Structure formats: structure tokens, C-alpha cells
Amino acid sequence: MKDHRTIVAEERRQRMRARLLKGAFQVLSQYGSEAKVIDKVIKTAGVSRGTFYNYFKTNEELFAEVSRAVSNEIIRIVDPIVVQQRDPAARIACGLVLVLRLAKRAPILAHFVARGGPLAMGVGNVATEVVPREIRAGRASGHFTIADEELAFDLVLGPIIMAFHRIAQSEISEAYSTQFAQNVLQALGVEPRLAKEYASVDFADIELPEHSMLI
Amino acid sequence: MKDHRTIVAEERRQRMRARLLKGAFQVLSQYGSEAKVIDKVIKTAGVSRGTFYNYFKTNEELFAEVSRAVSNEIIRIVDPIVVQQRDPAARIACGLVLVLRLAKRAPILAHFVARGGPLAMGVGNVATEVVPREIRAGRASGHFTIADEELAFDLVLGPIIMAFHRIAQSEISEAYSTQFAQNVLQALGVEPRLAKEYASVDFADIELPEHSMLI
Amino acid sequence: MKDHRTIVAEERRQRMRARLLKGAFQVLSQYGSEAKVIDKVIKTAGVSRGTFYNYFKTNEELFAEVSRAVSNEIIRIVDPIVVQQRDPAARIACGLVLVLRLAKRAPILAHFVARGGPLAMGVGNVATEVVPREIRAGRASGHFTIADEELAFDLVLGPIIMAFHRIAQSEISEAYSTQFAQNVLQALGVEPRLAKEYASVDFADIELPEHSMLI
Amino acid sequence: MKDHRTIVAEERRQRMRARLLKGAFQVLSQYGSEAKVIDKVIKTAGVSRGTFYNYFKTNEELFAEVSRAVSNEIIRIVDPIVVQQRDPAARIACGLVLVLRLAKRAPILAHFVARGGPLAMGVGNVATEVVPREIRAGRASGHFTIADEELAFDLVLGPIIMAFHRIAQSEISEAYSTQFAQNVLQALGVEPRLAKEYASVDFADIELPEHSMLI
DNA sequence: CATGAATGAGGGTTCATTCAT
């Protein structure tokens, strides 16, 4: 059992870590994943060089950890609403709509993905865990005619990247999101009438936690 | 009228420029569009520092010029075959299939786009000129039900980026390409049966010019 | 109140700074104020590239700081003796003799000024503060007949530059210094017999601090 | 005996050389003697890199040649008037006044010397030939009490450098020039009343040749 | 001779990383 001092120290460590990750996320969004970043991060987080290295050893590790953290944050926000949908197609539609909504509310997220490209969707990210699962479910349910699951994955993720890019550049209408979800479902082989139905549901709104790293 | 010396000099300049662009393309594919690459480029091209600066002033200018050159090269290779198709949907299908085929034959192209993300598809690139034109034609022909042309653009380009990413990572089957074209057409609202028909045509094969910068 | 760590760190910073200034002084003396010297400075000071940039941002800043430091050093050495003289003419004579003596003992100082020319006598330097003050005092005392104070300044500084140039090239006799002071005073309108008297005083000798940057 | 072709070629060579020297003089005045200059010179002269090297081998050689050329030009302009004076002291006064007048009319000359410092007065320059001769003459005539001829040289040249520096910076009055000459003579030991007389002569005005390199 | 592309040494600047305090 840990004594009190240990616990307090551990909490401080976690807060510091969160602070660094948040700063890094902002900087990476703005300057790209290849940017020389540490200087800006420690400035943003108001912390010394040495401290940074007590938490992350390299640039790449930092980028990976930020990706994971962002991914977790997205799931934490979007999943509670997604799981309320019964049908896999509906769940995908819901995820797509909410994720675009999230990017509109948290533009750095849009930038982060737009700059990072496919690589920002790396291992451990929401996409690589949740999307394939729903695709399999959709095929099992008979709604998706598509056979190749990797292709299906690409048909979902690719448009998301482009949509994020668009959001990062300008604005998108609410209609864009709905249409977006519908047409992605069509790409997966969902019958257009059904796709439209699933995409048009009035999903509950997302809620950004007070200190979310996304804002 | 130019004298002989002038003409010869001009030709040499063009060859040097092409050599630098080719080297830059390789390096940018590997290190990403934001990387500090000049050193690597001159090593790859086997040329001196000073020479590089006789042709390009900055990293960004270099990237832009490479993009343009790559774009032109793609069009030069793919377009002659695409224009043989009568229907816009067929032309899009044809373009998609051939472009994936090209990426398989020229993996650096795949890497270049995968690393660059949406930004590698910047202004002046094949995508931003040719794709929108065909989308408009497709809507006019009544085959595409999709209304929002920007959305349509994203539904075509996004999957291409992901497919290139996949090609850059491993391999894709010939079946992937055909399915890919079909499902993208479906995303645009082409009726599945028709989409399949257009995507299944046995398009003429591309021909890579001997000294193409893509290989 | 500063804690011990802070104080120690501050002292180390000062020592490093002094080391760099001393190295820069040597290099600038040799290559001139406009030379690209950073490389040579860090080699002379035995310090890394990065360290240099922790202290000075540009070549110009470096030159300015060196000038200031040299200037302060000269004053620190010469002034205590100069102020022992009561008459302004005597003070100028004293300053001239001691400054030449100093240049003989610290030949890099001679080089520094010879190479830098009038510009090495820039703002903030000993000359622009002390000399005009004594000139005004000399005029007030009635010993200097010269009316134009700018001209007077030029008649003092110009010969110093040339004398430093001469010292940098070869050697000068002790007689040169005395004569020098006398004749400069004459240029300012001091009566020759008086000028000789003031210039012939056997001024106390200068003392170079142990770690002076001038040697 | 040269044939006609040779003569024409020789003339063209001389014109080219003069063009380069003039350009170099301008550039050196503006950027200092240590500036990286060749690019600017060939641009100013509108000539190719290669051509430059047909005339001058190195930067230093160029600087030396410019100094010589400038020196000759000054003598060509000033000497005809100086030699009209009978007394050495008068000749020195005349030279001083005219040289300042020249610097006012040709500010690049002032800059050139101000930047170059003592070094711009190098071997082969007007100063090192003419001034010592007149000093010796002055001592022989009994007007100069100064014994050390090197010191005398410094007392003349130093003030000139400073005066040129002042001219390069702002403006000087006609009175400055006259006073200047008088006080320099005093520095050399000329009796003040005589010095004033010599310096106050209304010397004939200089004439700048049409294509003088000084303007 | 004139030309200007190519060269590469020289110098500048940044930034991830280490380490003594």
C-alpha cells in the first residue's frame, strides 16, 4: 500500500504529463508532425527542458503518445452516444456525424489529422480499433455488401481525413456531415434509402469535458 | 533567333533541373514534405550545394515544383487512356484503376502521397483539376446522385490517399483496385450494378516513359 | 533573496560570457569588425557552437558588446591615473600617453582599433564620452584656443587611430608617446611650451588586471 | 609596331578595366573592404563572372588596384593646384583643404576611406608618397618644429581619416576645413599666426574630370 | 575573350539531448 507522499507525487506526475501532452498536441497541430517541437512544447507548458525529458524520451514517442491520448479522448466523447445505436450501420453513421461535429468544435483536432495524414491515424487510434469492429458487425448484419474489410476501412478513413482537411481550411455545413455519412455508407454497400435513414437520425450532441486536451 | 550556344545551354539547364526534381521526389517521398531535405537531395542527385541553389531557392519552392512535375507526369501517363472512355463514371473508374496501378508500379509515388496527405494533393495537382471536372460531368449525365461537389471530391480523394498509404505499406490485389473503383462510384451515388460494370472494364495498360521521374 | 543555486549559476554565466568576449576580441582584432567570425570565436574560446548562440545572437551584437567591454576595460585602467591630474590639458596629455602605453602592452588592442578605424570608436566607447568632456573643460580653462569641438575631437581621435596602427605594425619609442601628446595639444591650440610641460610629466604606470581581456 | 587590331583590342581592355574599377570602388565604399563584393561588382559593371577574372585574380588584388586608382585620381585633381604654392606649409594646407573639398563633392570617397581606416591609405596611395615629401620640405624650411617624421605623418593622416568619417556621416562647414588645416599645421609645430595665414588662402577650386571614377 | 553553370569551402543558425547543480 502506498503512503500518502507517494500518492501525491503520482498525482502531480499525471498532471504534468497531461500538461505536456496538451501542449504538444497544440504545437503538432500547428506545425506538423515533423516539426522541431520540443522548444515550443516546453514554452507552451511553461516547463524546463530537463523536465520534458523526465516524461518523454524522443520526438517520436511524444507524437505516438499524443496520438493515443487524442484517440482516447475522442472515444471518451463520442462512444457513449454511438453505443446507443442498435444497428452497426447506424453506429457508423453516428460516429461519422459526431466526429465531424467534434472537429468543427475543436479545430486543432482537424489540423492535427489533416497535417498528419494517414499516419496520424496510426496504431492505437480510435480508427484502428473501433472502425474495423463495426465493419465486421455491418457485414454480419447483412447491410454491407462490401467484401474486403481493408478496403472498407479505407473507404471510411479516407473521407474522414479529407473532411478534416476541409474543416481545417474553411467551414462545413451541417448538411455536409449528414450527406457525408450517407455516402460513406453507400460506399460500403448500404442501400441508399437505408443509408439516408441512418444518417439522418438526430443524434444526441457531444459534450466536451471542461479541461479536454482538444481545446 | 538563338545561336547554337544558347540552345545547348538551355537544354543542359533542363536536364539538370529534371535531375534535381527526380532526386527531390525520392527524398520527399521518404521524409515527408516538411522535412529538411536539401542536403539529401543534392546527395541523391549527385550535385553540389551551390548548384541546387541555382535552381531552387527554398524547401517550399522545391516541394511545390515537385508536386507540379509529378502531377504533370501522372496526367501524361493516365489521361490518354482515360479519355478513351465515353461516360464520366467510366472515366472516373478508369482513372481510379489506373492511378492505383501506377502507384503499384511506382511505389515512391504511393509514399509521396501517403506522407504528404491532403497537402500533397495541393493546388495544381491532377486531382484539383481533373476530378472536379469529371464530377460535374457525372452529375450532368444523371449517373451521380450526389449533390455537393466538394463532398464528392472528398469521397474520391480520401480513399485514394488511403489506398496509396496501403500500397506504400504492403501490397494490394488487382481485385482491390476494381472493388475500390466500384465502391467509390457507389459513394457518388452510382447505381451498384452500373458501378460494377464500369469498374470491371479491362482498361488498357499504362506505359511508363523510359526516364519517368516516378521510377 | 536568491538561493544559492541561482547565484552560482549567474556567476558561471558571467564567466562564460567573459570568455566569449575575450575570444571575440582577439578574433576581431585579427580579422576586422566586419569579418564572419563566429566560427573562429568559438574555436578560440574553446566552446561549442550552441553555447555561442546562448549569449549572442549576431555578429553585429557581438562586435558592439566587445567594443563596450573593451571601452570599459580601458577606462578602468586609465582613468584612476588621469583623474589625478588637475588641469584638463594635463588630463588629455595623461590619457594620450597612457593609452599609447596600454596599446604597446596590449597589441591586440592596437590591432582592434587599427582595423576597425573610426567605427571601432563607436558609440559607448571611451572616446565619445571622455574626450569631449575634457575638451570642453580645456576650452573653459582658456588653455585651448580651438573653437570647434567636433574638430577638436577629430584632432585627438585621428592621431590615436594612426598611432595604434603604427603600434600594430611595428614599435614606437617612449619619445614618440611624449611628442605625440605634446603635438596633439598644440593642435588644440595649447601654447607649445605649456604643451611640452604637460606632456612630459612622469605619469604613474598603468596596471593591467590579472585576467584583463586585453591580453 | 602594333597593328590596328591590337591597338583597338588594347583600348577596349582599358575601358573594361576602368569600368570594373569604378564599380568596385562604389561597392567597396558602400559595403566595406571586407565585403563579398565580386557579385555586386559584375552586376554594377554589367559583365559576366568569367570576364571579371580576366582582369583581377583575387579580392585583395582588386582592393589594392582600386586604392591605387583612387590615389592617382586624387593626385591628378589636387596636385596641379597644390604645386602652385611656394611654401611647404602652404602646400600642406592647400592639400588638406582641397582634399576635404573633394570628399564633400565625392562622398563615396569619404566612405571609402572612413570604412577602410588606415588600411585604405595603404602603399601606393597619395598619402604615403606626397605627404612625407612635404613634411621633409617643411622641416627643412624651418617652419615645422616637429622632429619625428613618422609622428608628423600620423598627425596629418589621422585627422584626415576622422574628417572623412565625419563627411561620410553628415556635413561639414567650409569653416571646418580652414580650421582643420590651421590646426593640423599647429600640430606640426607651425606658429599659430602663420598657420592661420597659410590655411586661409583662397585656393583655386578643384575640377572633377567628366568621367572621374570618384563620382 | 566572354559567358555563366557548377563547384565546394566557409560561415551561419537551430534544436534534440545530456548532465552538473
Add this chain to the structure above:
DNA sequence: CATGAATGAACCCTCATTCAT
């Protein structure tokens, strides 16, 4: 643990000089 000075590799860019045409 936190701090921040020091390090040096990796870049960037310029410019005097050469040389094939």
C-alpha cells in the same frame, strides 16, 4: 525531480573561383 547551460550534429545559405563551351 526540476532546472537550464552546454553540446554538437544537422541544416541552411552565400560567394569566390574554375572551366567547358
